[in-house]
Amino acid sequence: MSLRSWFGHGCHLGLPCLVILVGAIGIQGGLRTSAQVTADPSVGTQVQRIDNTTLDITGGTTVGNTNLFHSFSNFSIPSEQVVNFQNAPTINNILVRVTGRNPSDIQGTLQTQGNANFFLMNPNGIIFGQSASLNVNGSFIGTTANAIQFPGGGEFSMTSPVNPLNPLLRVNPSAFLFNQISSQPVAPIQVNEAVLFVPENQNLVLLGGDVNLEGAFVVAPDGRIELGGLAAGGTVGLNIDNNNFRLSFPESVARADVSLTNFTTVTASGEGGGGIQIQGRRITFDSSDIAVNALVSKSGGTLGVNASESVELLRGSRLLAETTRSGTAGDLRIETGQLIVRDGSQISASTSLQSTGGGGTLFVNARDSIQLIGTSLIIEGEKPTPSGLFTITQGAGNAGELRIETGQLIVRDGAQVAASTSKESTGEGGTLFVNARDSIQLIGTNGESRSGLFVGTQATGNAGELKIETGQLTIQNGARISASTSKESTGEGGT
Numbered sequence: 001m002s003l004r005s006w007f008g009h010g011c012h013l014g015l016p017c018l019v020i021l022v023g024a025i026g027i028q029g030g031l032r033t034s035a036q037v038t039a040d041p042s043v044g045t046q047v048q049r050i051d052n053t054t055l056d057i058t059g060g061t062t063v064g065n066t067n068l069f070h071s072f073s074n075f076s077i078p079s080e081q082v083v084n085f086q087n088a089p090t091i092n093n094i095l096v097r098v099t100g101r102n103p104s105d106i107q108g109t110l111q112t113q114g115n116a117n118f119f120l121m122n123p124n125g126i127i128f129g130q131s132a133s134l135n136v137n138g139s140f141i142g143t144t145a146n147a148i149q150f151p152g153g154g155e156f157s158m159t160s161p162v163n164p165l166n167p168l169l170r171v172n173p174s175a176f177l178f179n180q181i182s183s184q185p186v187a188p189i190q191v192n193e194a195v196l197f198v199p200e201n202q203n204l205v206l207l208g209g210d211v212n213l214e215g216a217f218v219v220a221p222d223g224r225i226e227l228g229g230l231a232a233g234g235t236v237g238l239n240i241d242n243n244n245f246r247l248s249f250p251e252s253v254a255r256a257d258v259s260l261t262n263f264t265t266v267t268a269s270g271e272g273g274g275g276i277q278i279q280g281r282r283i284t285f286d287s288s289d290i291a292v293n294a295l296v297s298k299s300g301g302t303l304g305v306n307a308s309e310s311v312e313l314l315r316g317s318r319l320l321a322e323t324t325r326s327g328t329a330g331d332l333r334i335e336t337g338q339l340i341v342r343d344g345s346q347i348s349a350s351t352s353l354q355s356t357g358g359g360g361t362l363f364v365n366a367r368d369s370i371q372l373i374g375t376s377l378i379i380e381g382e383k384p385t386p387s388g389l390f391t392i393t394q395g396a397g398n399a400g401e402l403r404i405e406t407g408q409l410i411v412r413d414g415a416q417v418a419a420s421t422s423k424e425s426t427g428e429g430g431t432l433f434v435n436a437r438d439s440i441q442l443i444g445t446n447g448e449s450r451s452g453l454f455v456g457t458q459a460t461g462n463a464g465e466l467k468i469e470t471g472q473l474t475i476q477n478g479a480r481i482s483a484s485t486s487k488e489s490t491g492e493g494g495t
Contacts, residue, residue: 036076037083040099043162045070050084057085061162064170065090068116069162073100075122079131081108091116093172095148098122099158103187106194111135117203119173121145123158125187126208128194128216139223139245140198144187144208145176149235172240176207178233185209186230186256191216191264198223200270203245207236208256211280213288215262222270222301229256229280247279255281255308260288260317269293273301273321273330283307283336285317285345292330294323307336311366313345316376316385321349321360329360329400339366339406341415344376344385349400350392359391359400359419359430369408370436372415375446386449388416391430399430399464409436409470411453411479414446418454419464429455429464429494439472442479452480455494463494 037055039045046059060070068091075098077083085094094116098104103125110133112118117138120126126142134140147157154168157177162169178186186209193215198204204218205226218225226247230236237248249255258280260266265288268274273292283305292301303321305311311334313319321330332349341347349360364370375384388411391400402419411417419430432455434440442451452475455464466483475481483494 036074036078036102036105038072038074038100040071040073042099043069043071045072053080054082054084057083061164062088062091063162063164063166066092066170068094069156069169070094070096072096072098074098074102075120076102076105077108077110077132079107079129082111083108084111085113085118087113087116089114093117093119095119095156095173096121097156097158098124100124103127105129106132109133109135112137114138117141119143119148121148121156123187126189126206128191128196130193132194132196134196134198137199137202139203139205139243140196141203141205141245142189142207143176143205144178144189145236146179147177148173149175149177173238174240175238176236178230178236186232188212188256190214191218195219201243201274203243205245205247207247210256211258213260213264213266216260216264216266218264218266220268220274222272222274223268224275225266225268225277227258227266227278227280229258230254231256231281244275247277249279249306255279257282257284259284259286260290261286262288264288265291267291267293268301269295271295275301275303277302277304277306279306281307281309283311285311285313285319287315287317289318289320291318291320291322293320294329301330303330303332305334305336309336310338310340311336312340313342313347313387315343315345317345319347321362323351323359328358331361332363334364334366336366337368339364339370340373341371341387341389342373343387344374345387346385346390347388348390348392349402350390351394351399358398359393361400362389362391362402364389364404364406366406368406369410370404370406372411372417374413374415375449378447384414384447384449386414386416386446388418390416391419393420393428393430398428401431402433404434404436406436407438409434409440410443411451412441412443413451414444414449415451416449416454417452419466420454420457428462429457431455431464432466434468434470436470438470440468440470440474442475442481443477445478450478450480452482454480455483457485457492457494462492465495
């Protein structure tokens with residue numbers, strides 16, 4: 001098994017494993033390219049070579065001693081190179097635009113001073129390579145927008161001047177403007193086997209056309225991660241509340257695809273778990289893990305996935321808002337047209353064996369259909385993992401609530417929906433509410449795994465409540481609906 005797959009599926013996205021992994025990957029290096037950091041004269045940016053590996057960026061235009069603006073005709077960082085932005089300690093935001101026609105290819109290290117947030121805007125695209133890294137103490141925002149907007153009408157676009165006396169440019173940005181020509185797609189953001197890390201309680205935002213993460217690690221411990229894809233012109237809001245960055249997509253804005261493949265890990269797990277929001281048209285998770293797990297005593301964060309067309313989990317992918325200690329697990333919310341979960345992939349707001357905290361709330365709203373199919377591959381000596389939706393308790397806390405709203409729910413070939421207790425737990429089962437306006441189909445088994453809806457108990461806690469509303473209910477070929485107790489359980493059956 002590769003280092004990446006071992007980490008993604010063996011470490012459960014905890015911070016100690018992350019530290020080991022970042023150290024291991026950091027020594028790999030990458031392909032050497034020619035330097036492509038070229039300032040344009042519009043805002044006074046200067047590039048100074050310090051040695052064979054380091055460029056210092058000075059000058060620029062400062063507004064209100066809080067925002068520092070830079071402009072480049074080209075901005076790419078070769079492998080093993082460091083681009084170091086020099087800034088005063090009073091600077092809150094460093095805003096960089098790329099006015100040329102080339103994408104930004106980041107293969108080396110991007111570095112800042114103090115606690116400034118860093119905004120990189122290149123409408124031609126942004127690529128992070130295998131040896132790319134961020135050495136910033138604040139938040140990082142990468143976007144292929146055409147302009148960054150400020151409250152009151154201020155703007156930092158490809159051509160706008162920057163007046164150091166303009167009070168509209170002193171505050172935090174409030175939106176990203178994509179004014180694309182209809183015949184040209186919004187440029188993508190690609191993260192190829194890169195480790196993108198921001199410090200604790202900071203934010204990492206990637207907003208562009210298609211957003212593709214392949215073999216990547218995107219990490220913001222106890223912070224917030226936002227991934228967003230935009231397919232056409234429009235404005236995406238940026239809400240900054242106590243250093244908590246949130247993207248706001250209007251309903252009228254056409255969205256692009258977001259994909260996480262090849263053992264990509266995106267995590268905001270920490271003492272209490274931060275927040276992750278992913279927004280796009282078709283969102284695909286293939287052999288990848290997303291987590292906002294609470295690893296210590298604080299309550300967990302939130303994980304939201306909002307897709308205008310579909311969300312698909314393949315080949316053992318996991319969306320997790322779990323708790324491993326005394327904190328309550330976070331909330332996990334999915335809104336889409338169609339949800340497909342297969343190959344042993346799981347969506348879970350559960351509790352672990354060591355936890356004393358309760359499970360979180362899992363809410364799935366898929367206006368057309370939900371398909372939960374099969375289990376993981378059957379490997380000799382290992383029990384296959386059912387695909388499905390879970391708020392199971394394995395510890396002392398109670399299982400959380402699981403709510404499903406859809407047109408058609410299909411659970412087949414060993415897949416499951418459960419708000420149950422495990423054999424090791426002392427907590428009680430959760431509540432499972434299913435509203436499928438057209439139909440529910442529960443079909444078949446896969447080895448020992450029965451397809452079905454479960455709020456049963458296998459331990460000392462009582463089973464939970466199961467409520468179903470639908471136009472037609474079909475249960476066949478060994479599938480099951482259960483609010484019962486197992487032979488080993490001393491708890492009472494559910495409702």
